[in-house]
Amino acid sequence: xxxxxxxxxxxxxxxxxxxxxxxxxxxxxxxxxxxxxxxxxxxxxxxxxxxxxxxxxxxxxxxxxxxxxxxxxxxxxxxxxxxxxxxxxxxxxxxxxxxxxxxxxxxxxxxxxxxxxxxxxxxxxxxxxxxxxxxxxxxxxxxxxxxxxxxxxxxxxxxx
Numbered sequence: 320x321x322x323x324x325x326x327x328x329x330x331x332x333x334x335x336x337x338x339x340x341x342x343x344x345x346x347x348x349x350x351x352x353x354x355x356x357x358x359x360x361x362x363x364x365x366x367x368x369x370x371x372x373x374x375x376x377x378x379x380x381x382x383x384x385x386x387x388x389x390x391x392x393x394x395x396x397x398x399x400x401x402x403x404x405x406x407x408x409x410x411x412x413x414x415x416x417x418x419x420x421x422x423x424x425x426x427x428x429x430x431x432x433x434x435x436x437x438x439x440x441x442x443x444x445x446x447x448x449x450x451x452x453x454x455x456x457x458x459x460x461x462x463x464x465x466x467x468x469x470x471x472x473x474x475x476x477x478x479x
Contacts, residue, residue: 320440320449321361322358322361322362322449322453323449323452323453325354325357325358325361326354326355326357326358326452326453326456327354328354329353329354329356329357329358330350330351330353330354330355331350331354333349333350333351333353333354334347334350337349337350346463346464347459347463348459348460348462348463348464349463349464351456351459351460351463352403352404352409352413352460352464353403353404354456355400355403355413355416355456355457355460356400356401356403356404357400358400358453359396359397359399359400359403359416360396360397360400360401362396363393363394363395363396363397363399363400364393364397365393366389366390366392366393366394366396367390367393371389374389374426375389376430377426377427377429377430377434378426378429379425379426379429392419392423395415395416395419396416396419399412399415399416399419403416403460406464406465409460409464410460410461410462410464411461413457413458413460413461413464414457414461416457417454417457417458417461420450420453420454420457421454424450427441427446427447427450428443428446430446431443431446
């Protein structure tokens with residue numbers, strides 16, 4: 320649930336920022352790009368700090384080297400989060416992160432079906448809905464972010 324809260328809160332903050340000042344963030348896709356970056360930064364960090372053991376335990380038993388898989392997916396999430404911050408790489412990053420969500424979904428299913436004492440947000444239906452929301456957000460960004468700022472936007476900043 321924390322990733323959803325991060326996504327919504329940062330996206331909303333970017334939209335407000337776009338309305339009161341910076342026209343680059345007036346597009347919902349642009350604001351969502353910043354929200355996704357924050358969300359994937361948070362989840363990527365969790366692969367190394369705080370939740371590592373739980374994430375390793377989520378890896379389905381048929382897959383080799385669960386610790387390595389968690390490390391690799393964490394690095395990919397962090398790299399993707401950084402790449403979302405630059406318009407030139409945001410579309411590709413969003414598409415790659417969407418693919419990563421699909422590839423990692425079996426771990427969520429495994430946890431939902433075999434985990435003990437999982438919260439309601441980790442049960443199969445809520446977790447699937449959450450993944451669909453995250454995947455939809457990556458699709459919106461992949462399709463809606465321009466590689467150049469909108470006409471009339473302030474282009475002095477290199478990031479965003």
